[in-house]
Amino acid sequence: MTSAISAVTSMMPGGIPMPIDRTPDENEFQMTLIPETKIIFMGADIGIKPVTVNVIIHNDTKLLQAFKVKCTANYMFTIRPSYGIIVPNERKKVCNMTPREMFENFKPDGVKRIQCQFKYADGTSVHPPEPRSTINTVMNPVTDSQLTNVERSHV
Numbered sequence: 310m311t312s313a314i315s316a317v318t319s320m321m322p323g324g325i326p327m328p329i330d331r332t333p334d335e336n337e338f339q340m341t342l343i344p345e346t347k348i349i350f351m352g353a354d355i356g357i358k359p360v361t362v363n364v365i366i367h368n369d370t371k372l373l374q375a376f377k378v379k380c381t382a383n384y385m386f387t388i389r390p391s392y393g394i395i396v397p398n399e400r401k402k403v404c405n406m407t408p409r410e411m412f413e414n415f416k417p418d419g420v421k422r423i424q425c426q427f428k429y430a431d432g433t434s435v436h437p438p439e440p441r442s443t444i445n446t447v448m449n450p451v452t453d454s455q456l457t458n459v460e461r462s463h464v
Contacts, residue, residue, distance in 0.1 A: 338421035340374055340395070341367040348423055353430040368395035 343365040352360045368374045377392040427435035 336419045338419040339370050340376070340419075341365075341369050342421055342423070343367070344423070346423060348425045349428055350425065351428040351430065351432075355427055355429060355435060365400055366395060367400050368397055371397050373397065 348362050348364065350360045350362055352358075354360070366376055374395045375393070376395060378388045429435065
């Protein structure tokens with residue numbers, strides 16, 4: 310699911326790229342999502358037993374809104390409900406239409422992408438980020454030659 314976040318706007322401390330929640334050609338998400346930026350699947354039996362995380366979609370607009378939750382790893386995640394209608398000032402109301410009927414010719418008014426992390430009960434990451442090599446080239450002012458420094462950093 311982390312592959313859904315592909316655009317990078319700037320860097321966070323430690324050289325970690327900061328993901329954005331939508332691409333420039335997508336409109337801003339109009340409802341409130343809790344958690345807002347990251348979903349963490351955490352538990353002692355992660356990878357062995359199902360781990361449940363509750364996500365709240367709140368329609369704080371004055372309009373009827375439709376939602377659809379998409380996932381890049383459907384074999385790994387079960388999302389219920391994965392689509393529906395939310396009336397103004399409510400959190401959820403499921404529609405009787407199938408996803409194909411509802412979204413066949415639909416262009417979303419807003420998009421929000423959220424990064425997901427998987428952690429054991431002690432807080433350690435299931436898949437820690439792999440270090441990525443970065444090469445820094447600096448000119449030596451005395452000899453006018455290049456000095457190369459290879460660093461390992463976590464991204």
